[in-house]
Amino acid sequence: MSVSELSRRRFLQLGLGASAGLLIGCGSHELDPIASFATTREEQRFRNAWLHIDTDGGINFIVPSTEMGQGVQTALTMLVADEMDADWSRIRTTFAPYDPAFDNPSYFIQVTGGSNSVSSYWVKLRKLGAAARAMLVEAAAQRWNVKPGECSVANSVVSHPSGKSLGFGELAEAAAQLVPPDDPVPKTPDRFRLIGRPVPRLDTPAKISGGAIYGIDVNLPGMLYATVAQSPVFGGKVASFDKAAAMAMPGVRKVVALEDGMAVVADSHWRALKGLEALTITFDNGPNANRNSEDFTRMLEASMQKMDKEPFPDATQRLDVEYQAPFLAHQPLEPMNCTAHVTPTSCRLWVPTQNLHGAAAAAAVVTGLPRQEIEVNVTHLGGGFGRRLESDFVKQAVTIAKEVEQPVRLLWTREEDMQHDFYRPVTRARFQIALGADGTPEEWHTRIASPSSFQKAIAENFPEFSWLPVQALLGDVNMLAGLGTSFVQSNPFPYAVGKLKTEDEIMDIPVPNGSHRSVQHSFSGFCKEAAIDECAHAADQDPLTYRRRLLAEEPRYLGVMDLVAEKADWGKPPPGRFQGLAVHRSFGTYVAEVAEISFTEDGALRIHRIVCAVDCGVVVNPAIAESQVHGAVIWGLENTLRCEITIQGGRVEQSNFHDYEVLRLHEAPDVEVHFVPSAEPPTGLGEPGAPPVAAALTNAIFAATGRRIRTLPLSRHGLNI
Amino acid sequence: MLTLKVNGRTMEVDVEPDTPLLWVLRETIGLAGTRFGCGQGLCGACTVHLDGVATRTCVLPVSDVGTAEITTIEGLSADNCHPVQQAWIELDVPQCGYCQSGQIMAAAALLAENPLPSDADIDDAMTNICRCGTYGRIRKGIHRAARLAARTQ
Numbered sequence A: 001m002s003v004s005e006l007s008r009r010r011f012l013q014l015g016l017g018a019s020a021g022l023l024i025g026c027g028s029h030e031l032d033p034i035a036s037f038a039t040t041r042e043e044q045r046f047r048n049a050w051l052h053i054d055t056d057g058g059i060n061f062i063v064p065s066t067e068m069g070q071g072v073q074t075a076l077t078m079l080v081a082d083e084m085d086a087d088w089s090r091i092r093t094t095f096a097p098y099d100p101a102f103d104n105p106s107y108f109i110q111v112t113g114g115s116n117s118v119s120s121y122w123v124k125l126r127k128l129g130a131a132a133r134a135m136l137v138e139a140a141a142q143r144w145n146v147k148p149g150e151c152s153v154a155n156s157v158v159s160h161p162s163g164k165s166l167g168f169g170e171l172a173e174a175a176a177q178l179v180p181p182d183d184p185v186p187k188t189p190d191r192f193r194l195i196g197r198p199v200p201r202l203d204t205p206a207k208i209s210g211g212a213i214y215g216i217d218v219n220l221p222g223m224l225y226a227t228v229a230q231s232p233v234f235g236g237k238v239a240s241f242d243k244a245a246a247m248a249m250p251g252v253r254k255v256v257a258l259e260d261g262m263a264v265v266a267d268s269h270w271r272a273l274k275g276l277e278a279l280t281i282t283f284d285n286g287p288n289a290n291r292n293s294e295d296f297t298r299m300l301e302a303s304m305q306k307m308d309k310e311p312f313p314d315a316t317q318r319l320d321v322e323y324q325a326p327f328l329a330h331q332p333l334e335p336m337n338c339t340a341h342v343t344p345t346s347c348r349l350w351v352p353t354q355n356l357h358g359a360a361a362a363a364a365v366v367t368g369l370p371r372q373e374i375e376v377n378v379t380h381l382g383g384g385f386g387r388r389l390e391s392d393f394v395k396q397a398v399t400i401a402k403e404v405e406q407p408v409r410l411l412w413t414r415e416e417d418m419q420h421d422f423y424r425p426v427t428r429a430r431f432q433i434a435l436g437a438d439g440t441p442e443e444w445h446t447r448i449a450s451p452s453s454f455q456k457a458i459a460e461n462f463p464e465f466s467w468l469p470v471q472a473l474l475g476d477v478n479m480l481a482g483l484g485t486s487f488v489q490s491n492p493f494p495y496a497v498g499k500l501k502t503e504d505e506i507m508d509i510p511v512p513n514g515s516h517r518s519v520q521h522s523f524s525g526f527c528k529e530a531a532i533d534e535c536a537h538a539a540d541q542d543p544l545t546y547r548r549r550l551l552a553e554e555p556r557y558l559g560v561m562d563l564v565a566e567k568a569d570w571g572k573p574p575p576g577r578f579q580g581l582a583v584h585r586s587f588g589t590y591v592a593e594v595a596e597i598s599f600t601e602d603g604a605l606r607i608h609r610i611v612c613a614v615d616c617g618v619v620v621n622p623a624i625a626e627s628q629v630h631g632a633v634i635w636g637l638e639n640t641l642r643c644e645i646t647i648q649g650g651r652v653e654q655s656n657f658h659d660y661e662v663l664r665l666h667e668a669p670d671v672e673v674h675f676v677p678s679a680e681p682p683t684g685l686g687e688p689g690a691p692p693v694a695a696a697l698t699n700a701i702f703a704a705t706g707r708r709i710r711t712l713p714l715s716r717h718g719l720n721i
Numbered sequence B: 001m002l003t004l005k006v007n008g009r010t011m012e013v014d015v016e017p018d019t020p021l022l023w024v025l026r027e028t029i030g031l032a033g034t035r036f037g038c039g040q041g042l043c044g045a046c047t048v049h050l051d052g053v054a055t056r057t058c059v060l061p062v063s064d065v066g067t068a069e070i071t072t073i074e075g076l077s078a079d080n081c082h083p084v085q086q087a088w089i090e091l092d093v094p095q096c097g098y099c100q101s102g103q104i105m106a107a108a109a110l111l112a113e114n115p116l117p118s119d120a121d122i123d124d125a126m127t128n129i130c131r132c133g134t135y136g137r138i139r140k141g142i143h144r145a146a147r148l149a150a151r152t153q
């Protein structure tokens, strides 16, 4: 297929093929000039087509990030629409297909993660909207023979004090003939009309009618259905299989051998499942069949022994404490799935993914086609949380689709999903802390040990660079997040301690791991904030006062702590209740949380409320922002209370929601979210609510009982809600 | 051939009798708004009404449906006008939205039986999983829907 044909097809995919009007876009990188395209130069314009203003006034915006519930479809559209002074009711959105034009400006590949959609598009999308507005105003001014500066815009209508007015639709074609401004100037905050307001989400109507299309809902003519069984033991392989019984089942079309499992293809999902049940598979469990969680803990404990045996002999007070948190699964509610149609010369995918680049890279490896020729269409995601940064299921779907002529939709069972996740890695840290006479830490030594997924992520997303020993050169970029000072840490250890020393060790543990909502911050937020609470108590000081002193030079940390203290009535809990505080910065955002708890007479833990104070710079949409922090707190709570993935015989013991017990409605406490007013550029929101929860809760438990919990989950300590 | 009554229409389906109703709705009949989350009756993503009662369809063989009237999310209202959907719009309840068909069907069944549920009633009735943590808004949404429904009566 020629390049122009391909462009044209992708262009049609965006629903723009038949339309006239102004089409405007910008390259994927911040510094690329804004460029617009007249409607006649059709083949060229796809590359930069982000925004289209039709002659009837309809506006279509191509959303470059994937929507997994975090609200980017609405928030990013608000950035453009506000700058345009557009009529919000005339805006439609389309999810960007795979194309380098839509690379994430911070990652240089097309991926949604790290809570950075709003922050990395903050300038670029406002410039895009400002450019469109300037061109439409210019077109009106030329038509009326007036100065552009005399015109104003509201609700997609350009007006002149003389009483003349024209709608965007009427101006679109004339605007398309103009040269876009070199450096469009975005609004100053006082002129925002949408940004800062709780604009209703664009995706709500379709999500309450059942009409939103997720990956599992993709339905193509003649489509077949596939499901898989993978080696339950990590690193295992299929030793042999007998497909006769499976092939005899009604509707079964094909049995396909995969790298570490088997797939059955049938004419319905249920028939594929029944076919898989009838398939006899013998697995060769490989080298990990005797590994288990206890082994891993012993390895981590041994790593901790590499610290000083007798640190700080002269210190007034010493703390030497170890923290550990287990493997955790993501389990977005929509199980892994991908629909693929492969021919010798083409590969088309429909997939709920955070990582279109990774999906295309995986499909390119399997098909041998150039990556640029892989078509990736993204659907709504039934949750992501980092699980959908991985492309394992895409690779499987493409492998299966190569074996059949029709399009095929691969859908995993929940059991496969639970046992073949990329888990938040088990991690252990040890702190050796010397407190001075006034109680402040004079020395703070940290050692942390955990498996890493960094090298794997590089190899899979950039197969051409898989030979580079990135991890050996850089270490793991995530492990010391919030704890260290290395140049790869965007979030340094914040407390003003005398001398900070860190060590880390990447452990060789044969369990896949990956990015799990807030990544290693979920652990560092816990162990750092619990350890500082231990220091405050050792120094016999109030945990808030103690932190304030060590963060005196950090106004934004102080801001969230003071706000949370005020809103939670810090230090004055109702009778019988106890409070715990934690503060952590991740993805650029500062979050302080106070947990308010009590214990019932029979010893059950009651969580009355979690109060959060957040400084994420400008809050683009306060209602969505609240939902993100609130959801992240619920996420953090279940992981503190009882969620845990354990390994026996090299395989995951849990299999579904009966033994991986996520939080349910009746257990969800009140969560209050307050924002610090700010004019700083926006920072992350999808993840930063999660890291402080565990320590806020365990610090409250210490306040109530004098018991210091250093290993999660709480259910292991007989603490249950 | 089995006869089903779905959203007010009678239809014949030709599937194995052990096929769960969920897959018949999604793949045979083409009503994809009812979703699959666990396949074991644990999450509620697949909730529909059977004669008005919230029912998890991933573990319900189609042959057990009998003459019950099935209502799916698509049949709850023509244009999102059911009080639960209206409340969900007001509060922007969904995040990823994947659980919400099931949540809405569970909430609608609860309100049909108990027009003014207390928090404790909501705790008891709303056992569906939401991985995005929308529980706070679901609770508020049910209280709001109860008021909206009372107003329209």
Ligand code: FES
Residues within 6 Å of the ligand: B035, B036, B037, B038, B039, B040, B041, B042, B043, B044, B045, B046, B047, B056, B057, B058, B059
């Ligand atoms: S899919 Fe039916 S209860 Fe989970």
Ligand code: FES
Residues within 6 Å of the ligand: A069, A333, A382, A383, B094, B095, B096, B097, B098, B099, B100, B129, B130, B131, B132, B133, B134
């Ligand atoms: S909104 Fe995502 S699972 Fe409920």
